[in-house]
Amino acid sequence: MFNGWSESGGAGIITNAGVSYNTFSKNNIANNRVGIDLLGAPSNNIIAHNNFINNEQQVALEGSNIWDYGYPSGGNFWSNYMYTDLFSGFNQNELGSDGIGDVPVILDKNNIDRFPLMAPITPFDAGVWDGETYDVDVVSNSTATNFYFNPDDGPFLRFNVMGENGTSGFCRVTIPKDLLWTEDGWTITIGDQPITDYTRFEDENYTYLYFTYNHSTPHIVLIQGTSVIPEIPSIITTAIFTLTTLIATTLLKTKRKSQSP
Numbered sequence: 001m002f003n004g005w006s007e008s009g010g011a012g013i014i015t016n017a018g019v020s021y022n023t024f025s026k027n028n029i030a031n032n033r034v035g036i037d038l039l040g041a042p043s044n045n046i047i048a049h050n051n052f053i054n055n056e057q058q059v060a061l062e063g064s065n066i067w068d069y070g071y072p073s074g075g076n077f078w079s080n081y082m083y084t085d086l087f088s089g090f091n092q093n094e095l096g097s098d099g100i101g102d103v104p105v106i107l108d109k110n111n112i113d114r115f116p117l118m119a120p121i122t123p124f125d126a127g128v129w130d131g132e133t134y135d136v137d138v139v140s141n142s143t144a145t146n147f148y149f150n151p152d153d154g155p156f157l158r159f160n161v162m163g164e165n166g167t168s169g170f171c172r173v174t175i176p177k178d179l180l181w182t183e184d185g186w187t188i189t190i191g192d193q194p195i196t197d198y199t200r201f202e203d204e205n206y207t208y209l210y211f212t213y214n215h216s217t218p219h220i221v222l223i224q225g226t227s228v229i230p231e232i233p234s235i236i237t238t239a240i241f242t243l244t245t246l247i248a249t250t251l252l253k254t255k256r257k258s259q260s261p
């Protein structure tokens with residue numbers, strides 16, 4: 001996987017001829033003559049969750065590649081994307097925004113971003129738990145900063161959003177299901193205002209929360225669930241309870257025997 005920041009006078013990312021089955025994800029590819037150079041017919045690469053910003057030519061193409069992770073995960077942010085986000089769903093025909101553009105980005109017939117993101121994606125490091133590294137991704141037209149997550153403090157995460165006063169902001173937050181989850185509903189507040197009209201999308205591994213707000217002063221976004229990693233799984237809890245009960249019973253029997261005449 002290639003990820004990082006690329007800004008140059010030439011090509012941001014250059015692939016070798018015939019390069020296949022690689023993943024290019026979570027890159028800021030900005031202010032290059034060519035964002036990503038795929039000449040030489042590389043194929044079957046995944047190029048998704050990247051920010052293509054103000055490149056003279058966003059991509060140079062040959063071959064056939066994958067440009068999104070499906071719905072609702074989405075594809076890439078393209079700074080020259082000019083369409084709206086009025087609809088949602090796999091076919092983008094259900095009324096209501098979802099942070100994904102209503103019209104796909106057709107680079108050529110073999111290279112289509114079916115689910116372009118409506119704003120840059122910012123991955124936040126949520127830590128390493130049980131040996132696995134977790135990210136929480138935020139797609140937003142606000143500047144998102146100061147991400148905080150610590151399961152020892154409770155089942156929540158927070159970050160700041162800031163934008164031009166008087167404008168509308170939106171966030172699309174991707175949360176791993178085994179990192180933070182809820183048994184009923186999410187509690188979302190921005191500043192001191194509760195957000196009750198958020199939209200939730202899900203796939204096998206992630207929850208996606210979409211909500212809007214008005215920019216004024218910098219806001220703290222607080223997202224609260226009901227459960228958080230690394231809570232002890234119920235099977236382990238049951239085993240510990242059983243073992244504790246067994247030890248207590250054994251000690252009680254031993255005490256009674258020692259007290260017998």
